[in-house]
Amino acid sequence: MSQPIVKLKNLNKWFGDLHVLRDISLEVDPSEVVVFIGASGSGKSTLLRCINFLEEAQKGEIWINGKEINPYRENLNKVRKKIGMVFQHFNLFPHMTVMQNVIEGPVQVTGTPRKTAREEGMELLEQVGLEDKADEYPEMLSGGQKQRVAIARALAMKPELMLFDEPTSALDPELVGEVLNVMKDLAKKGMTMAVVTHEMGFAREVAERVFYMDEGKIIETGTPGAIFDSPQHPRTKQFLSQIL
Amino acid sequence: MAVLEFIKTYSPLFLPAIWITIQITVLSILLGIVIGLVTALAKLTRVKLLNRIADLYITVIRGTPLIVQLSFIYFALPGIGIELSAFVAGSIGLGIHNGAYIAEIFRGGIQSISTGQTEAARSLGMTQSQTMRRIILPQALRRVIPPLGNQFIIALKDSSLAGLITVNEIYMTSRRLGASTYQQMEFYMLAGAFYLILVTLFSVVVQKIEKTLETSKRQSSEIL
Ligand SMILES: Nc1ncnc2c1ncn2[C@@H]1O[C@H](COP(=O)(O)OP(=O)(O)O)[C@@H](O)[C@H]1O
Numbered sequence: 001m002s003q004p005i006v007k008l009k010n011l012n013k014w015f016g017d018l019h020v021l022r023d024i025s026l027e028v029d030p031s032e033v034v035v036f037i038g039a040s041g042s043g044k045s046t047l048l049r050c051i052n053f054l055e056e057a058q059k060g061e062i063w064i065n066g067k068e069i070n071p072y073r074e075n076l077n078k079v080r081k082k083i084g085m086v087f088q089h090f091n092l093f094p095h096m097t098v099m100q101n102v103i104e105g106p107v108q109v110t111g112t113p114r115k116t117a118r119e120e121g122m123e124l125l126e127q128v129g130l131e132d133k134a135d136e137y138p139e140m141l142s143g144g145q146k147q148r149v150a151i152a153r154a155l156a157m158k159p160e161l162m163l164f165d166e167p168t169s170a171l172d173p174e175l176v177g178e179v180l181n182v183m184k185d186l187a188k189k190g191m192t193m194a195v196v197t198h199e200m201g202f203a204r205e206v207a208e209r210v211f212y213m214d215e216g217k218i219i220e221t222g223t224p225g226a227i228f229d230s231p232q233h234p235r236t237k238q239f240l241s242q243i244l
Numbered sequence: 245m246a247v248l249e250f251i252k253t254y255s256p257l258f259l260p261a262i263w264i265t266i267q268i269t270v271l272s273i274l275l276g277i278v279i280g281l282v283t284a285l286a287k288l289t290r291v292k293l294l295n296r297i298a299d300l301y302i303t304v305i306r307g308t309p310l311i312v313q314l315s316f317i318y319f320a321l322p323g324i325g326i327e328l329s330a331f332v333a334g335s336i337g338l339g340i341h342n343g344a345y346i347a348e349i350f351r352g353g354i355q356s357i358s359t360g361q362t363e364a365a366r367s368l369g370m371t372q373s374q375t376m377r378r379i380i381l382p383q384a385l386r387r388v389i390p391p392l393g394n395q396f397i398i399a400l401k402d403s404s405l406a407g408l409i410t411v412n413e414i415y416m417t418s419r420r421l422g423a424s425t426y427q428q429m430e431f432y433m434l435a436g437a438f439y440l441i442l443v444t445l446f447s448v449v450v451q452k453i454e455k456t457l458e459t460s461k462r463q464s465s466e467i468l
């Protein structure tokens with residue numbers, strides 16, 4: 001029987017007095033792609049960041065691969081290295097070339113020999129269509145290219161789960177497609193993915209489930225078709241009418 | 245001409261003093277960089293005690309005159325059995341002094357690197373110290389070169405105060421020679437000229453370093 005990759009049970013998170021996540025419970029199965037939608041400030045980023053412990057939830061359980069993670073007892077670096085994360089603003093390392101960005105994790109964290117890391121890095125750059133940019137610095141790349149490098153950098157750690165936090169919302173419209181294509185590709189290869197995005201086309205094509213978040217709660221869950229075409233909750237309806 | 249004759253006669257007498265000024269400046273900056281880096285990191289950790297110690301050090305050093313600090317080390321410490329030569333006391337005193345300013349330079353540089361960089365590194369599984377060493381410091385280093393160069397020049401001029409604790413550097417030498425020849429004004433002007441030349445040379449070196457860092461990003465990411 002396969003375990004869920006991520007299981008959250010009654011997760012709660014406060015920033016000071018602000019209750020940002022309220023009793024979030026969900027599971028993501030291996031090879032599943034889930035999408036989170038919701039208004040700005042509804043807690044989507046915080047939720048993703050709690051899953052890889054960039055933020056600490058004060059209450060509730062986080063299970064990764066069948067194991068409950070206690071942030072005080074567990075080596076969080078070990079947990080994080082199996083969870084890739086892609087950020088809205090790429091966060092590439094500007095003082096390193098594309099290839100150096102990609103091999104930094106394997107070489108420093110896993111101790112992969114540089115040569116092996118480079119070979120694997122080159123394959124990943126081919127996968128995201130940037131093999132000819134290996135020796136460029138990030139500042140020379142377009143936003144879409146930067147984000148594809150960021151995806152390759154995360155994949156270099158051979159993660160079991162990839163988190164995407166609005167990976168295309170900082171991009172010029174004409175560059176969104178190239179990033180989504182890489183992500184679709186990844187989904188088809190069986191990567192488990194949790195994605196915050198308002199790209200409906202992407203969600204319809206690859207997501208098994210969509211979660212609608214509102215004020216820190218998941219108030220509606222369903223297949224992309226169910227959520228986008230016949231939302232049940234009035235808040236979901238209202239939100240979708242605004243972004244469409 | 246009398247001026248040229250004066251310069252020609254007395255400049256050679258300054259050579260040892262110039263060398264001492266350069267040594268004391270470079271030593272105090274190197275010591276200041278080490279102290280400054282440690283202090284900046286101490287200020288940025290979550291360990292409250294270290295934060296406090298770093299704060300106290302910076303507050304005391306920036307809040308008291310350098311001449312008091314130097315005198316304390318050279319004239320007062322022997323009272324509790326710590327006797328240092330004037331040169332060593334001067335270098336250490338100036339190093340501790342520069343360290344407080346350099347700490348603030350480093351802290352500013354480190355804090356100017358966006359938190360997104362740390363998050364990206366941590367999400368790859370890098371430890372806090374790997375993140376600092378591989379991702380934050382190499383970027384911060386580049387940003388602190390200009391203010392660090394500025395501090396270098398301040399340190400050079402401040403080294404003249406070591407003369408007052410009997411280090412035979414440029415200023416002290418000009419005073420000594422001026423007193424014995426009754427040509428104090430000429431000697432102060434000569435000392436000033438030497439400082440001006442050294443400051444100019446240091447500025448050029450700092451600019452060279454800036455340029456090199458800019459054109460060879462690759463190397464600087466490999467050093468650490
Ligand atoms: N580091 C933080 N400190 C304080 N409040 C925060 C912090 N990060 C996010 N918040 C607040 O938490 C709420 C949820 O934010 P976020 O998870 O970023 O929402 P979303 O990604 O859905 O836009 C917002 O009200 C935001 O202002």
Ligand SMILES: [Mg+2]
Pocket residue numbers: 044045046165166
């Ligand atoms: Mg967000």
